[in-house]
Amino acid sequence: MGRTAIRNICKVSLDIPAEQQPKLHNRWHPDIPFAGTIQNGETVKIECVDWTGGQIGNNDSADDVRNVDLTKIHYLSGPFEVETAEPGDVLLVEIMDVQPHQDHPWGFVLNTWNKREGELISANKLDRIVAQPPNPTNVHAGSASGDMKEKVGREGARTIPGRPEHGGNCDIKNLSRGSKVFLPVHVKGAKFSVGDLHFSQGDGEISFCGAIEMSGVITINFKVVKNGMVDLGMKSPIYLPGPVEPHYGPGRYLTFEGFSVDQHGKQHYMDVTVAYRQTILRCIEYLRRFGYSDYQIYLLLSCAPVQGHVAGIVDIPKYASEAPYYSTCVTCACTTLGLPMDIFDFDISPTGPAKKLDMGSCAYETGASESRITNGGENSDHSFGGGLTFKKKPTLAENLKEKVVGP
Amino acid sequence: MGRTAIRNICKVSLDIPAEQQPKLHNRWHPDIPFAGTIQNGETVKIECVDWTGGQIGNNDSADDVRNVDLTKIHYLSGPFEVETAEPGDVLLVEIMDVQPHQDHPWGFVLNTWNKREGELISANKLDRIVAQPPNPTNVHAGSASGDMKEKVGREGARTIPGRPEHGGNCDIKNLSRGSKVFLPVHVKGAKFSVGDLHFSQGDGEISFCGAIEMSGVITINFKVVKNGMVDLGMKSPIYLPGPVEPHYGPGRYLTFEGFSVDQHGKQHYMDVTVAYRQTILRCIEYLRRFGYSDYQIYLLLSCAPVQGHVAGIVDIPKYASEAPYYSTCVTCACTTLGLPMDIFDFDISPTGPAKKLDMGSCAYETGASESRITNGGENSDHSFGGGLTFKKKPTLAENLKEKVVGP
């Protein structure tokens, strides 16, 4: 007798609206019903829609990106019950495989937000976008309906932000095949969900989604580590990356530095965010010489397996009141960005003046063009492009990534 | 006839005070006289004192760390004239070797600052420590004397902070043997200096110096890239790491996550510094279970080849006025810390409750002890330990590092 096939615990349809599929949800709430049950030790397949639930089409216009309804995102498959999991346990999740859907094998290309959207949001970003408060609009509570669904909508946390307690939305570059993730269990049965698979991403999610998004199938093995939170001294997830992330060798990363001195010459005290922004700008300036538009570089740096390192930031832990760690700072923050030169099919090494190549162009939304956007700035009201339709494209060595979001 | 030995362009003495040695200096100023001349294309050896200029002895007390005179630090060898280098050129520096001094082969162990020092500095840290203004006290202007030395003292930039324009003090983990660094040239002859060699360090310089410091000898090849700043579109240094950094394989990094939610539960908007601090705290809590004191973990994380990544921070570049990059943020910052499990001579993998081991203790300053310090906090007036005298020590696979500081 042959071996048993791996059970597919969550089939999704790419033709039915996400909000009508009971094994999907887009809020976190303990009352969302289980979408299925997984045995402790079992390996299952789980299908996922893309993070928007199919709002973005496979086309060369950026309109659908501009028009994404952000109250819907993002859709996860689950929550699944893992048998024997109790609060205080740890769920050991080993990713056996990640594959794009065969019939949607393309991913949509990341886009940066346009200016108008940005200004709209920036006016109240602490209340609405940054903090991502509960929002009943377009709540999808899986198979819950009626009062239960209303409660989830009223109370349920948005699925989109990363949160330290449970692991999602972590978007970590090297969480892919072969990785083992240890997730704290907070509710009986774990209520594990997964979704928002990425075809490719780099460190830092440099533009909007920071990845090539996709729908797909993920194959996962589950094991419950009883009493794991105490035994492992664990507050946030930990993981062991798998062995198949793209591997280039240290000497093939052309590495840029940035310090916490901003573009106005102002030095910021230990501000890694400022330093990392400067680091990326150095890389953008470097790549621009080869004929890429800034939009293309944005997209490229978001999808390519770049390495973003916190190189030097003295005295990090330094708790104010509760910890013994204390030290005095004498320097400013320094970060680096390593760009793997081997993803390009031409030589980008620093050997002299660059020869500009014809790099094609991105997709734009209706009415926009590259020159108009480039001349924009603060007063411009569009600002994103899309579509990795470079004529001279990086080879983007296969870099299949995913994101695990847990209980 | 045999091949010519590599020229040693800078011999230093470990027995003569640093301030009396004319090939050292501790300020940046274009008027500091050249300490020697290097041909374009030449490979030379350059000896360096440790960054404090010998203020820290090879002993088991932390008093000398507490008493370091910070107006003196840090001492560099140079500045050297590189023939044919002109402003606008780029200096290509290839590090052929880094070795500790044979007669001081130990390095001094990093220390975190004590509490009193911290409080003293925090009161005016924006003026004195954070910004590192010129300070004539203990200026060492190489061979300059009289009015020139006074001028350097009055105007000269401290050598200690990293600055984006010239590369030092960058303290980047993987800048060691085999690395090629491209440095912008701002003055005729380049005025290249080097010093503050590290025996070992990790990403992020988590405690005071963030490294095992040492005096030593560095062997460097120099090449001038004429007009390189324009040709390479370069504002800050770039580099290609060498092939000999410690290499562990992705699956052997036990990886911790942190988000920009601080220890009081407050969420910070895209604050990588907060996220990285949280990440490190997760690692400290994990390692504490094996019997390490927090001081030991601090030291360990500073010296070990840890990997600190900016995992997810959407919309980094977002220039206010001058750039076309614009996007709207929907998430918070996430960073990771990868701890190589293979530097330990016992198993730290997440397999269950940890068995506490006897890890020995750090060195303390006169009158201090671990318990006293641990019970400290904001009112405590000592807070640092030192000395990697762990009874159960990590094997600290050889991780020789250095820091290049340039013109």
Next chain:
Amino acid sequence: MGRTAIRNICKVSLDIPAEQQPKLHNRWHPDIPFAGTIQNGETVKIECVDWTGGQIGNNDSADDVRNVDLTKIHYLSGPFEVETAEPGDVLLVEIMDVQPHQDHPWGFVLNTWNKREGELISANKLDRIVAQPPNPTNVHAGSASGDMKEKVGREGARTIPGRPEHGGNCDIKNLSRGSKVFLPVHVKGAKFSVGDLHFSQGDGEISFCGAIEMSGVITINFKVVKNGMVDLGMKSPIYLPGPVEPHYGPGRYLTFEGFSVDQHGKQHYMDVTVAYRQTILRCIEYLRRFGYSDYQIYLLLSCAPVQGHVAGIVDIPKYASEAPYYSTCVTCACTTLGLPMDIFDFDISPTGPAKKLDMGSCAYETGASESRITNGGENSDHSFGGGLTFKKKPTLAENLKEKVVGP
């Protein structure tokens, strides 16, 4: 308009006998008709049957392995015409993806031959098996029929042996996604074929097939390098491995040595084959301690990403008559086998006596059992089969491999 889907140039059926499918063939002959045409620069998908053409079922008996008809193997998809390719050119083949067939997602597990088969063959192995002479039985000449097919059967080279002139059957561990292979072109249109995909394999093909075989789909980009054979000084294929082979770090390979001293104590002069056999035996003896049967170890070493190195064999090139290379030998051959410890889900490091685990058992052919086989030897008259149905199995980190065989 969306981007064009990648063209599938060769659909195969797993339900129709391989010999009835015109886009397959199992002999090399320039008269085999083209199975399709690929543009210079095009990326296509090519489906492949497994190397036996479906002779081995997905079951737990080894009978079908014993009964494989070796006159049929092995089946390749092709030959394809690559436009503009002329003799003397080089075909640059970049492997974009390799996937198992969705409906046969299991691979069959490698098996070593049984004793009787071995004895039968050994009697005339120089004539029949080792040299693989043309054999008209079961010839499959693609769409050719009649006289043409008969000619191919009479003259056509078997597809099974590797040959230096064209690259197949090379079975090289790290030829997978992202690899670029440069193949000499000997006939107009190149007549490129591909097949015998592997799900996983290690260096050295230690047992029968040396891999987990599978049917599947390979996505390839083709580029013609005009006059490449002369320009690249190329007689045999060369390649650049892709970046996604499993990556463990040097310190995680438990490494065994073997010298050219055989099990009878006889020293052989520079015999790498003897040395490598001894190396593998050292590894088998080591793993046996954990409870594996020798059969299981065989299968494991064939499929796992082991590293087999020629460590020391002085004076290799030393041509007798035609070359200037000359040297005198003073030592014997030494080879190593690196076993990645991270593919096991228990600790195999050399820390003391091994604890035997229950490893389950392999599949056997009808009437065979492990004990009977183990007591066999030269007089034994049956083979044994496989099946990676270990109760305590290595995790076999995903290690998708393929084999390119070209004109």
Next chain:
Amino acid sequence: MGRTAIRNICKVSLDIPAEQQPKLHNRWHPDIPFAGTIQNGETVKIECVDWTGGQIGNNDSADDVRNVDLTKIHYLSGPFEVETAEPGDVLLVEIMDVQPHQDHPWGFVLNTWNKREGELISANKLDRIVAQPPNPTNVHAGSASGDMKEKVGREGARTIPGRPEHGGNCDIKNLSRGSKVFLPVHVKGAKFSVGDLHFSQGDGEISFCGAIEMSGVITINFKVVKNGMVDLGMKSPIYLPGPVEPHYGPGRYLTFEGFSVDQHGKQHYMDVTVAYRQTILRCIEYLRRFGYSDYQIYLLLSCAPVQGHVAGIVDIPKYASEAPYYSTCVTCACTTLGLPMDIFDFDISPTGPAKKLDMGSCAYETGASESRITNGGENSDHSFGGGLTFKKKPTLAENLKEKVVGP
């Protein structure tokens, strides 16, 4: 009080003939007196002369290579007593550091034997050179003298060949800093010796010494694993490589293939030696296009960190009488040679016709020249020498290697 310095257990002089230094020896014999005692768990430094004992000078003539007295080689430091080591134990040797001697920091460049020497030896090579029988001429038995020394000379095994029972002369590329070697103990006190340090080497020792030889200092930690040979099922040494071997990434190895079909078109049955020779010839032909002479390529491939893999050789273990392993072979041997492209300071990737560069020339012995040697062959009567004095030299990224030879 500072930490104790690491004890140097073996100081050697580069000015005194090796045969007069009692802590060196050049034969294996259990009666050679201990040269010192090491505690179980201790870390010590051990100085070593180069393998010839100083017969080769730092000059540009190859005469001294031609004239090397091979009855003297090779000199090891030791044998040292490791306290508590008994037969049946295993000695765990961790290499903490390897450094060249400060006052001889150059290494001598490997050479292949000259033709005359080769012909002399080839007449009786199975008796004299290949088997390396005991040879009393120039025996150096450490501190032994008189009858004891005569006995060692009469019976003592030459130190030069590798032997499976004890680990030396293994010449394995990645045995360097950070490596842990497990050596079987055959005599009380272990009688550990070490020497023949290499500055750099690749897989396969392609020419005479296969490395850049050097004198130097090695720092080693010793631990005795009681009863280790039984507990670890160990007949030959095993090891775990260290984390600092040069690291290039799989995609930067330009890889050549060779099959067991020799230059006369004859196919050899599973002959890895033939296959590896062909593989190297393919690489030599490739590099020749850039202007290197064959001699230079020989030297380069010997010293560079090339990877030589046994790619496919089916059915390796196949014991004749004593083992259950049995299988039938259907293919021939295939090996690969991976040449790291990043050790060159020009681009060697297969992008088209090569541009010949001026590569300078090797050193030759008195009266020889490149052309004369190249025209030689079987009738030539002299060897050639080396010297990595390439005008366009590979950068030879630091690749410090050593060889451990044990009890």
